[in-house]
Amino acid sequence: MSDPATSEMRFRDPARAKALGARLAELVAAAGRPISVMHVCGSHEQAIARYGLRAAFPRGLDVTMGPGCPVCVTDLPEIDEAVALARAGVRVATYGDMLKVPGTAMSLADAQAEGARIDVVYSVAQAVELARATRDPIVFFASGFETTAVATAAVLVSDPPPNFTVLSAHKYIPPVMEIVAEMPGAKVEGFLAAGHAATITGSAIFDAFAAQHRRPVVVAGFEPLDVLAGLVALVELVVAGEARAVNCYPRCVTAEGNKVAQALLWRVFQPIGGRWRGIAHVPSGNLRLRDEFAHVDARRRFDIDVASLWQMAPPALVEHCVCGDIMAGIAAPRDCSLFGRACTPDTPVGACMVSSEGTCRIWHQYGGVPDLVQLGARPDAARAP
Numbered sequence: 403m404s405d406p407a408t409s410e411m412r413f414r415d416p417a418r419a420k421a422l423g424a425r426l427a428e429l430v431a432a433a434g435r436p437i438s439v440m441h442v443c444g445s446h447e448q449a450i451a452r453y454g455l456r457a458a459f460p461r462g463l464d465v466t467m468g469p470g471c472p473v474c475v476t477d478l479p480e481i482d483e484a485v486a487l488a489r490a491g492v493r494v495a496t497y498g499d500m501l502k503v504p505g506t507a508m509s510l511a512d513a514q515a516e517g518a519r520i521d522v523v524y525s526v527a528q529a530v531e532l533a534r535a536t537r538d539p540i541v542f543f544a545s546g547f548e549t550t551a552v553a554t555a556a557v558l559v560s561d562p563p564p565n566f567t568v569l570s571a572h573k574y575i576p577p578v579m580e581i582v583a584e585m586p587g588a589k590v591e592g593f594l595a596a597g598h599a600a601t602i603t604g605s606a607i608f609d610a611f612a613a614q615h616r617r618p619v620v621v622a623g624f625e626p627l628d629v630l631a632g633l634v635a636l637v638e639l640v641v642a643g644e645a646r647a648v649n650c651y652p653r654c655v656t657a658e659g660n661k662v663a664q665a666l667l668w669r670v671f672q673p674i675g676g677r678w679r680g681i682a683h684v685p686s687g688n689l690r691l692r693d694e695f696a697h698v699d700a701r702r703r704f705d706i707d708v709a710s711l712w713q714m715a716p717p718a719l720v721e722h723c724v725c726g727d728i729m730a731g732i733a734a735p736r737d738c739s740l741f742g743r744a745c746t747p748d749t750p751v752g753a754c755m756v757s758s759e760g761t762c763r764i765w766h767q768y769g770g771v772p773d774l775v776q777l778g779a780r781p782d783a784a785r786a787p
C-alpha cells in the first residue's frame with residue numbers, strides 16, 4: 403500500500419509546481435499578448451486560492467472562474483419554491499450551503515428563523531433516511547451538477563419512501579459553456595473543465611464543443627499540480643491555435659465516461675431550458691424529473707405558492723451584486739463595491755458569497771490576490787505564499 407503522505411506529495415511537489423509555473427510564463431511571453439482562460443468549477447478555484455497558485459501564474463495570464471458553483475447558479479425562483487414550501491409547513495431537507503442563499507424576499511435560513519422546519523443533510527441518502535424515520539412529507543431540495551444529479555437519480559430508482567419527494571435544481575454543465583463561450587464581453591480563449599463532472603460525461607463530450615466554438619478544452623483534476631499541468635496544456639493549445647479537447651486527468655476520466663451513470667442520469671432526468679442565476683437562460687441547462695417520476699416530484703405533489711414571496715420587497719443591496727458577471731468571467735470580486743464590506747460570509751448579499759464553491763466566498767476566505775487586503779479579505783491569507 404502506498405504511503406498517503408508520499409502519494410499526496412506527488413501532486414503537491416514544489417519543484418514540479420515551479421517548473422510548470424515557469425512553463426506558463428514561457429508560453430505567455432512567447433505569445434507576446436495577454437491570454438485569458440476560464441475554469442468551470444468551484445473546486446478548481448478552491449485549489450487555486452488555497453494553494454496560492456495565482457502567485458505562480460505569469461502576469462499576462464488571466465484565469466477566471468466561470469459558472470462552476472451549483473449553489474451560486476441556483477436561480478431566485480428555485481430558492482423561492484423551497485422557501486414557499488418551508489413556509490407552508492413542509493419539511494425541507496437540503497445541503498447546508500443552500501440555507502443562506504438569498505431568494506427574492508428571503509433565504510431558507512430566514513424562513514427557518516420564522517419557524518419553518520429545515521433539515522441540513524450531507525447527501526440525498528441522508529434525506530431518504532430522514533423520510534424513513536418520520537411520517538412527515540420530506541422534500542429534498544436538490545442542487546448540484548451532473549455528478550450529484552446521478553446520486554439523486556440512484557435514490558429515485560431505489561424505491562424511496564412515499565413521503566419523500568425531490569425539488570430539483572440540478573443543472574447540466576455542457577450547455578452553459580456554450581453560452582459563456584459566446585457571451586458578449588467575454589474574452590475566454592479556452593476552458594479548463596471539471597475532472598469530477600467528466601468522470602460521468604467523459605472527456606469526448608467536449609470534442610464537438612471545442613470544434614464548434616473554436617476553443618480548446620482541457621479536463622483537469624484538483625490537486626495543485628493537476629491544475630497547473632492542465633493550465634500548461636490549455637495555454638499550449640491556445641498559443642498553437644488548436645481547438646480540441648484534451649484529457650489531463652486520465653487517472654479518473656475516460657473518453658466515454660461512466661456509461662452506467664449516464665444511463666441512470668438520463669433515465670430519471672430530462673434537460674430543459676431555464677435561467678442560471680445572474681447569467682442567462684440556458685437551453686437544456688436545467689435537469690427536471692421525467693414524467694415517469696412525477697410521483698416523487700415536489701413540483702407535482704405540492705401547490706407551491708411563490709407569488710406571495712414575489713409581492714414582498716427584495717433586499718435593496720441585491721441590485722449591486724455582480725455575481726452573474728463574475729460567473730460569466732467578465733468581472734471579479736474586486737469589482738464589487740460590497741465585497742468584504744456589506745457582503746461577507748456572515749452577511750451574504752449574493753449567492754457567490756454563500757457557497758464554499760463561490761468565487762467571492764473563496765477569495766474572502768483565502769485571499770491570494772494582492773489588492774484584496776484593503777477590500778476586507780483575511781490579511782494573512784492575502785499574501786502570496
Ligand code: SF4
Binds near residue numbers: 724728735754
Ligand atoms: Fe455579490 Fe457579494 Fe460577490 Fe458582491 S461580493 S458579487 S454582492 S456575492
